[in-house]
Amino acid sequence: MSRYGVPFSKGPVVELKPHPDSCGLADVRGVASAADVPLAIDLFSGAGGFSYGLTLAGFKVVLAIDIEADAARTHRAHFPGASICADLSDHKTIDAICNAVAGLDIDLVAGGPPCQPYSQAAFSKVRDLETKTGRPADPRRQLWSSYLAVVDRVRPRAVLVENVPDMAFGRDGIVLRRLVEELETLGYSVHTKVLASDAFGVPQHRQRLFTAGFRGDVEFQWPSYAPHERSVIRDVISDLPPVVGGDKVERRPYAPVDFPQCHYFRGGVSDDDHEYVYDHHARAVRQDDLDAFELMDSTTKYSDLPQHLKRYRDDIFEDKYKRLGWTEVSRTITAHMSRDGYWYIHPEQHRTLTIREAARLQTFPDNFRFCGFPRSAYRQIGEAVPPRLARAVGEAVATALRTSEHERLPSTGEISSALSRWLAAQPAENMKFPWLRVSDPWTKLLGHLMFQKAPAVKIARLFRAMSERWPTAATMACDEDAGAYLRSIGMARSLPVLGNVARLMATHTNVSAAQLAKSGFRGSAADVAAAVIGAESRRPVTAALARIAKRFWDTQVTEADGRGSIEMVLGRLVGIDDNGSAYCGAMEIAARYCGPKTPQCGFCPLASICLTGRAVAAAEFGLFDPRNDR
Numbered sequence: 165m166s167r168y169g170v171p172f173s174k175g176p177v178v179e180l181k182p183h184p185d186s187c188g189l190a191d192v193r194g195v196a197s198a199a200d201v202p203l204a205i206d207l208f209s210g211a212g213g214f215s216y217g218l219t220l221a222g223f224k225v226v227l228a229i230d231i232e233a234d235a236a237r238t239h240r241a242h243f244p245g246a247s248i249c250a251d252l253s254d255h256k257t258i259d260a261i262c263n264a265v266a267g268l269d270i271d272l273v274a275g276g277p278p279c280q281p282y283s284q285a286a287f288s289k290v291r292d293l294e295t296k297t298g299r300p301a302d303p304r305r306q307l308w309s310s311y312l313a314v315v316d317r318v319r320p321r322a323v324l325v326e327n328v329p330d331m332a333f334g335r336d337g338i339v340l341r342r343l344v345e346e347l348e349t350l351g352y353s354v355h356t357k358v359l360a361s362d363a364f365g366v367p368q369h370r371q372r373l374f375t376a377g378f379r380g381d382v383e384f385q386w387p388s389y390a391p392h393e394r395s396v397i398r399d400v401i402s403d404l405p406p407v408v409g410g411d412k413v414e415r416r417p418y419a420p421v422d423f424p425q426c427h428y429f430r431g432g433v434s435d436d437d438h439e440y441v442y443d444h445h446a447r448a449v450r451q452d453d454l455d456a457f458e459l460m461d462s463t464t465k466y467s468d469l470p471q472h473l474k475r476y477r478d479d480i481f482e483d484k485y486k487r488l489g490w491t492e493v494s495r496t497i498t499a500h501m502s503r504d505g506y507w508y509i510h511p512e513q514h515r516t517l518t519i520r521e522a523a524r525l526q527t528f529p530d531n532f533r534f535c536g537f538p539r540s541a542y543r544q545i546g547e548a549v550p551p552r553l554a555r556a557v558g559e560a561v562a563t564a565l566r567t568s569e570h571e572r573l574p575s576t577g578e579i580s581s582a583l584s585r586w587l588a589a590q591p592a593e594n595m596k597f598p599w600l601r602v603s604d605p606w607t608k609l610l611g612h613l614m615f616q617k618a619p620a621v622k623i624a625r626l627f628r629a630m631s632e633r634w635p636t637a638a639t640m641a642c643d644e645d646a647g648a649y650l651r652s653i654g655m656a657r658s659l660p661v662l663g664n665v666a667r668l669m670a671t672h673t674n675v676s677a678a679q680l681a682k683s684g685f686r687g688s689a690a691d692v693a694a695a696v697i698g699a700e701s702r703r704p705v706t707a708a709l710a711r712i713a714k715r716f717w718d719t720q721v722t723e724a725d726g727r728g729s730i731e732m733v734l735g736r737l738v739g740i741d742d743n744g745s746a747y748c749g750a751m752e753i754a755a756r757y758c759g760p761k762t763p764q765c766g767f768c769p770l771a772s773i774c775l776t777g778r779a780v781a782a783a784e785f786g787l788f789d790p791r792n793d794r
Contacts, residue, residue, distance in 0.1 A: 174537045174538070174539070175412045175445065175537055175538040175539075176412055176414045176445075176537075176538075177536060177537050178414075178443070178533055178534060178535055178536060178537075178541065179535065180237065180238065180241035180533060180535050181241060182240045182241060183240060183241060183242060183243055183244055184244075185244030185245070186240050186243070186244060186245065186246070186247060187244075187245060187246055188246055189227075189246050189248065189260060189261065189264040190264070191246070192226055192227055192245060192246050192264045192265060192268075193264075193265075193267070193268060195226050195244055195245045195246075196224075196226045196245075196265070196268050199224045199226070201222055201223060201224050202222065202223045202224070202271035202272060202562060202565065203223070203224055203226050203268065203269070203270050203271050203272070204218050204223040204224065204225045204226070204270070204271060204272040204273070204274055205225070205226065205227045205228070205261075205265065205270055205272070205273045205274070205275075205314070205318065205320070206218070206225050206227070206228040206229075206274050206275060207228075207229050207252060207273065207274070207275030207277075207310075207311055207314060208229070208230060208252065208275045208276050208277055208278065208307070208311075209225075209228035209229060209230045209235070209236075209239055209247070209275075210230055210232070210235045210239075210276075210544060210547050210548050210549075211235045211238040211239060211534055211544035211545070211547075211548055212225075212228070212238060212239040212242055212243060212532075212548070213526065213528070213548030213549040213550060213551050213554060214274055214275075214276060214326065214548075214549040214554045215228055215239065215242075215243055216242070216243075216528070216532065216551040216554065217549065217550075217551040217552065217553065217554020217555035217556075217557070217558055218272070218274060218554060218555070218558040219243070220551065220554075220555040220558070221554075221555050221557075221558030221559040221561075221562055222558070222559070222562050223271070223272060223558060223562065224244070224245070225243055225244075225245060226244070226245035226246070226265070226268075227245055227246045227248070227261060227264065227265060228243065228245070228246070228247045228248070229248050229250055229252055229257070229261060230247075230248075230249065230250075231249065231250065231251050231252070232249070232543075232544075233249050234534070234535045234536035234540040234544065235249075235535075235544050235547075236248060236249035237249075237535040237536075238533070238534050238535045238536075238544060241533070241535065242532060246264065248261070252307060252310040252311075253306070253307060253310055255313075258310060258313050258314055258317075261314065262314060262317040262318060265318060269321075270318050270319075270320040270321075271320060271321045271322060271565060272320055272321070272322045272323070272324060272561060272565075273311075273314060273315050273318055273320045273322075273323050273324075274323070274324040274325075274326075274558075275311050275324075275325060275326070276325065276326040276327055276549060277307040277308045277310075277311055277325070277327065278307060308325070308339065308343055311325065312343070312346050312347070312350070315347070315350060316350055319379070320379070321378065321379050321565055322376065322377065322378050322379070322561050322564070322565055323347060323352060323375075323376070323377040323378075324374065324375070324376050324377075324557065324558075324561055325343065325374065325375040325376075326372055326373070326374055326549050326554075326557075327372070327373050327375075328372070328373060329358045329371050329372070329373045329728040329729075330728065331373055332356070332358065332373050332728045332729070332731060332732040332735070333728040333731035333732060333735075334702060334728075334731075335700065335701060335702045337701070337702060337703060337731060337732070337735055338701035338702070338740065340356065340373070340375070340732065340735060341576070341703075341735045341738075341739055341740050341741075342740055343375060344356065344375065344576050344735075344736065344739075345575070345576050345577045345739055345740055347375075347377045348377075348575040348576060348577055349577070351379055351380075352377030352378060352379055353377065353378050353380070353381045353382070353384075353572065353573065353575075354375060354376070354377045354575075354576070355375070355376045355377070355384055355386070356373070356374070356375045356376075356732055356736065357373075357374055357386045357729075358371050358372070358373050358374075358725065358728060358729050358732070359371065359372055359374060359386070359387070359553065359556075359557070360389075361550050361552075361553045362394060362395075362493050363389040363390065363391075363393075363394070364387065364390065364393060364550075364552050364553050364555075364556040365390070365393040365394065365395050365527065365552045366395070366525075366526070366527050366550040366552050366553050367395040367396055367397055367399060367400055367493045367494055367525055368493050368494040368495065368496055368497055368525055368526075368550075369493055369494070369495055369496055370496045370497070370550065370553075372549070372553065373728075373732075374386075374557055376557070376560075376561060376564075378564060378565075380569050381569050381571065381572040381573070382564045382565070382567050382568070382569055383564060383567045383568075384560065384561075384564040385560060385563075385564075386557075386560055387556040387557060387559065387560045390556075393552075395425070395493075396490065396491050396492060396493055397488050397489065397490055397491075397492060397493065397494055397511060397525070398490040398491060398511075399424060399425055400425055400429070400524045400525060400527075401521045401524050401525070402423075402490065403421045403423040403426065404418075404441060404444055404518075404520065404521060404524075405417065405418065405419070405441070405444065406513060407444060407445060407446055407513065407515065407518055408515070409446045409447055409448050409449035409454075409514070409515035409516070410446075410447065410448030410449065411445060411446075412445050412538075413444075413445055414442060414443070414445070415437075415440045415441070415442050416440065416441050416442075416444050417439060417440060417441075418439055418440050418441040419439075420438070420439070428527075428529060429524060429529050429530050430529070430530055431529065432529050432530075432531040432532075433529075433530050433531045434531070437531075441520060441530060442520065442530070442533055443518070443519040443520045443523070443533060443534070443541065444518045444519070444520040444521070445518055445519065445538070446505070446510075446515045446516055446517060446518045446519075447504075447505060447515070447516055447538075449514065449515050449516075452472075452473055452475070454514055455473055456469050456473040456485060457485075457487070457509055457514040457515070458514055459473075460485065460487040460509065461487060461489075462487050462488060462489030462492060462511065463489075464485075464487060465482055465483060466478055466481055466482055466483055466484040466485045467479075467482045469485070483507075484506055485506045485507075485509060486506070486507045486508070486509060487509040487510075487511065488508060488509060488510065488511050488517075489511055490511045490512075494508065494525050495507050495508065497522055497525050497526050497545060497546050498546045499542075499543045499546035499547045500546065501517075501522060501542040501543070501545065501546050502539045502540070502542040502543035502546065503539075504516070505517055505542075508522070519534070519538055519541045519542060519545070522542060522545045522546075523545050526545050526546075526548055526550050526551070527550045527551045527552040527553075528545070528548070528551060573773075573775075574773045576735075576736050576737070576739040577739055577740075578773075579716075579736075579737055579738075579739065579746075579770075579773065580737075580738055580739030580740065580741055580746040581746075582769070582770070582773070583737075583738065583745070583746040583749030583750055583753075583770075584741075584745040584746050584749060586749055586753075586769045587600065587601050587745055587746075587748055587749035587752060588601065588745070590752070592624070593624060595752060595756075596620065596623075596752060596755040596756045597611065597612075597615070597616070597623075597751065597752055597755060598611065598623065598624060598627055599611025599612060599615070599627060600612075600696070600748035600749075600751060600752050601748070601752075605669065605675075605697040605698075605699070606636060606637045606666075606669050607631055607635070608696060608697050609665060609669070609693060609696070609697055610627075610630060610631065610634065610640075610662075611627050611631075612693055612696050613658065613661065613662060613665065613685075613693070614626075614627070614630065614655060614658055614662070615627055626653060633649070634646075634666070636670070637665070637666045637667075637668075637669035637670040638666075638670040640662065640663070640666040641663070641666040641667045641670045646659065646662075646663070647659050650662075660684060661683060661684030661685070664682075664683035664684050665680070665683045665684070668680075668683050674699060675694070675697075675699055676694060676699060676700060677690045677691045677693070677694035677699070677700055677702070678690070680693050680694055688704055688706075691704040692704050692706060695744055695747050696744055696747065696748060696751075697744060698741075698742065698743040698744030698745075699744075703731070703734060703735060703738055703741065703747050704731065705730050705731050705734050706751075708751065708754035708755060708758075709734050709747075709750055709751065709754060710730050710733075710734065711754060711758060711760065712737070712750055712753060712754040712758045713730075713733045713734040713736070713737045713750070714730075714733060715758060715763060715774065715775075715776040715777075716737055716770065716774045716775065716776065717733055717736065717737075717775060718775035718776055718779070719733060721733055734750075737750060738750055753768060753769065753770060763776065763777075763780075765777040765780040765781070766780075
């Protein structure tokens, strides 16, 4: 017995033969020249979920790279071309793959740089390590730059990047904004969107961020939600035979049934294996876990279990165990399955999911197997892009590549620069928020803190008076009559926070959102204030900024699409915005011209490039409406 209470067993190791048309780097051109379909490269390919979906969408993946040996072997077993185990952070690897495809017309470079460094769960740990060491805590956060290096040299017609939605907002939002502007600098028109996997036949809660770029300006539409394709857990695993946890049988008898999705999952199985299913085995189950599983249905929380069956704190791990429900979609299948499967307890059987069940929930067909021990197989499955989702996005990209060019929309960098230039040129007396064009962080914070909600007729006079009285944070911190002065102008309530901020900025050259929050800024106000003075890379969304961003891009994105989706739309407006000037420019335009009611497009400096502004002009003067040609 092991210390875990079950017999230790690695399970059967899977070795697969290479695909008949697999090759090395030196022979990629030969494989590519024989293809009569669009050619694709898959970077950070893993086992091949992205590649499989792109293949179903009509592409031929002629080259794939991943650093994990088992994943590369799995990919080599299922796809023609070169499947290489190599490190994409090494410039020698980039040289080798770019030289291998030199002279080829590559249609698509796809890839998903490792997503763990961008996840919300990893953020706090990574930030603490970076603060303590002064160095990047996870070099994988820079692997997207390796992706761009390949794109720059290969110059494909299209690019497609997949990652976690967390990369689109919060403090990691700068990564997406830099990615977008880098692609635009390389000549690509870029589109970003968060897609829900269950909208495309993947039976799990799994949102993924996609960035698509096209050389030239082509018409592109993201795949639309298809309710008839929605699947639940019963649809994809209920035909599989019962299994006892710990039984490591590699091949089990399979009785073909009249099952709606059998054609997809069983369609590629060879005649010799028609009556068998592979990799349908699960971990052994501890006796106390078995007792717990027997008490659970799909609504049971870990905290509901009897105390003697809990091995973890239920105040921290309230949902440590989760029995899936037949009529539900699964929790997100993740690489953590390589460690345990407690989030994925079978709907009826008292065990966690088998490798094959996990693969099906990711929409891998039954003839798609995974090299290595079970732990490696679970990791490969959890890290993969669900093939059905990849197919839907791949088909949208393929459709765009067949269309003619359309009118070019402005790039994020161009919009951001326009906002910054406009703000810098504004006379203070004409501004709704005159402090936004000031460069000094203290003065900017002074206005932002004091006058956002003040009557417009008072703002200019009072802001000028306070700026002259307290030109630096130190002058305010030392002003013994500050309270009396604020009471005289009816702003005494602001004294505690203003005093705290003054003392903070008098002793710190740079301040963070966390420090501002401790000084008294409430809720998200600290993040907004930090963005206004350019102290942090995050560009949080306010109601006014969401309004202008959605009108600019003429999008109906709402809170239901996720906060990240709204912040991503704003990011496409303000760009990298290192000093916050574009962010401030957008705030001023939102307040002055783009109010909650009818926007004053005729006065707005963005009207000529804003989709809503152009539509208003089209309606008024009978001009071209850009919304009809996207």
